[in-house]
Amino acid sequence: QDFDAVMVDSASGGKATIVNNTVQGYQKGGIVVDGVGPLSTVANNRVFGSVRSDPALPTPYGIQVNRGATAKVRSNRVFDNGHTSSGVLSVGILLFEAGAGTEVTSNTVIGNDTGICVKQTSGASIEQNNVSDSVFDGIALDNQDPALTTNNNTVRKNTVMRNGEGITLFSANNNIVEMNTASNNNGAGLFVSCDDDGTGCTQPPSSGNAITKNTANFNGIEGFRDESTGLGTGGTANAYSSNKCNNTGVEGA
Numbered sequence: 267q268d269f270d271a272v273m274v275d276s277a278s279g280g281k282a283t284i285v286n287n288t289v290q291g292y293q294k295g296g297i298v299v300d301g302v303g304p305l306s307t308v309a310n311n312r313v314f315g316s317v318r319s320d321p322a323l324p325t326p327y328g329i330q331v332n333r334g335a336t337a338k339v340r341s342n343r344v345f346d347n348g349h350t351s352s353g354v355l356s357v358g359i360l361l362f363e364a365g366a367g368t369e370v371t372s373n374t375v376i377g378n379d380t381g382i383c384v385k386q387t388s389g390a391s392i393e394q395n396n397v398s399d400s401v402f403d404g405i406a407l408d409n410q411d412p413a414l415t416t417n418n419n420t421v422r423k424n425t426v427m428r429n430g431e432g433i434t435l436f437s438a439n440n441n442i443v444e445m446n447t448a449s450n451n452n453g454a455g456l457f458v459s460c461d462d463d464g465t466g467c468t469q470p471p472s473s474g475n476a477i478t479k480n481t482a483n484f485n486g487i488e489g490f491r492d493e494s495t496g497l498g499t500g501g502t503a504n505a506y507s508s509n510k511c512n513n514t515g516v517e518g519a
Contacts, residue, residue: 269292269293269294270292270293270294270295270296270297270298271289271290271291271292271295271296271297272284272287272289272295272296272297272298273295273298273300274298274299274300274306274335275300275301275303276299276300276301276302276303276304276306276334276335276336279303279304281303281304281305281306282299282306282307282308283306283307283309284297284306284307284308284309284311285307285308285309285310285311286309286310286311287311287312288311288312288314289311289312289313289314290313290314290315292315292326293323293324293326294324294325294326294327295326295327295330296313296314296315296326296327296328296329296344296347297311297313297328297329297330298327298329298330298332299330299331299332299335299337300330300332300333300335301332301333301334301335302333302334302335302365303334303335304336305336305337305338305367306335306336306337306338307337307338307340308329308337308338308339308340308342309338309339309340309341309342310340310341310342311329311342311343312342312343312345313328313329313342313343313344313345313358314345314346315327315328315344315345315346315347315348315356315358315378316346316347316348317346317347317348317349317350317377318348318349318350318351319349319350319351320351321351323349325349325354325355325356326347326348326349326356327347327356327357327358327360328344328345328347328357328358328359328360328375328378329342329344329358329359329360330357330359330360330361330362331360331361331362331364331365331368332360332362332363332364333362333363333364334363334364334365335364335365335368336364336365336366336367336368337364337368337369338368338369338371339359339368339369339370339371339373340369340370340371340372340373341371341372341373342359342373342374343373343374343375343376344358344359344373344374344375344376344378345358345375345376345377345378346376346377346378347378347379348377348378348379348401349379355379355380355383355402356378356379356380357378357379357380357381357382357383358375358376358378358380358381358382358397358400359373359375359381359382359383360382360383360385361383361384361385361387361390362383362385362386362387363385363386363387363414364384364387364390365389366388366389366390367389367390368387368389368390368391369390369391369393370382370390370391370392370393370395371391371392371393371394371395372393372394372395373395373396374395374396375395375396375397375398375400376397376398376399377398377399377400378400378401379400379401379402380400380401380402380403380404380406381395381397381398381400381403381404381405381426381429382395382397382404382405382406383403383405383406383408384405384406384407384408384416384419384438385406385408385409385410385416386408386409386410386411386414386415386416387416387419388415388416388417388418388419389418389419390419390420391419391420391422392405392419392420392421392422392424393420393421393422393423393424394422394423394424395424395425396424396425396427397424397425397426397427397429398426398427398428398429399427399428399429400429400430401429401430402429402430402431403429403430403431403432403433403434404424404426404427404429404430404431404432404433404448404451405421405424405426405432405433405434406433406434406435406436407419407421407434407435407436407438407441407472408434408436408437408438408461409436409437409438409461409469410437410461410468410469412469415439416437416438416439416441417438417439417440417441418440418441419438419441419442420441420442420444421433421441421442421443421444421446422442422443422444422445422446423444423445423446424446424447425446425447425449426446426447426448426449426451426455427448427449427450427451428449428450428451428452429451429452430451430452430453431451431452431453431454431457432446432448432449432451432453432454432455432456432457432482432485433446433448433455433456433457434456434457434458434459435456435457435458435459435472435475436459436460436461436462436469436472437460437461437467437468437469437470437471437472438472438475439472439473439474439475440473440474440475441472441475441476442475442476442478443456443475443476443477443478443480444476444477444478444479444480445478445479445480446480446481447480447481447482447483448480448481448482448483448485448489449482449483449484449485450483450484450485451485451486452485452486452487453485453486453487453491454482454485454486454487454488454489454490454491455480455482455483455485455488455489455490455511456477456480456482456489456490456491457491458471458472458475458477458490458491458492458493458494458502458504459471459472459491459492459493459494460472460493460494471493471494471495471503472494472503472504473494473496473498473503473504474503474504474505475504475505476504476505476507477490477504477505477506477507477509478505478506478507478508478509479507479508479509480509480510481509481510481511481512482509482510482511482512483512484512489509489511489512490506490509490511492504492506
């Protein structure tokens with residue numbers, strides 16, 4: 267049976283301040299804030315997942331803000347949410363259709379499939395987090411639903427290190443990505459593309475994003491990789507300015 271360790275039902279009027287806890291041994295969600303309702307606070311918790319290989323076991327998520335819920339998620343330590351055979355990626359901190367105004371700030375996120383994922387969520391801020399050793403993406407902005415958007419988010423002053431990719435934008439538009447540092451990731455420091463289900467793009471590539479004052483250090487493929495086309499910088503659909511690249515990748519102007 268799937269179960270969450272800590273569940274806040276915002277849709278029923280629930281408002282919670284979840285602070286200074288150690289959460290471990292959960293099957294699915296460590297801390298979950300779900301449904302439209304009052305702003306909750308999730309702070310100074312230690313959330314320990316596990317890396318699983320049994321396909322019968324659910325995919326674990328450390329902290330989730332779901333389906334219109336809003337929360338301030340700050341100063342948590344989230345570790346080791348992974349699944350090697352479920353076909354669904356585990357995430358350290360997941361915003362899934364979260365409400366505008368949700369904040370993810372000053373968290374340490376280590377050793378998850380994906381560190382922080384903003385999915386079908388607009389108007390959130392992801393700032394001053396340290397994300398490392400993710401199997402896939404350190405910080406991902408992703409949109410898979412043509413009826414929804416991952417737009418107008420801010421990704422600022424984060425440090426992403428030793429992940430598969432550093433920061434990724436998949437069919438995410440009109441976001442601000444600025445003053446981040448991406449170092450020693452296996453792929454690109456910043457990767458801009460479309461949502462891809464494995465057979466091809468399900469949505470158009472990301473466009474209208476302002477990518478400014480980021481630094482990419484010694485990443486495995488490129489510092490900055492953008493697969494969009496348009497009237498933006500260098501023939502992409504996005505605007506790059508004052509970025510720095512300390513490896514052989516493509517540097518935004």
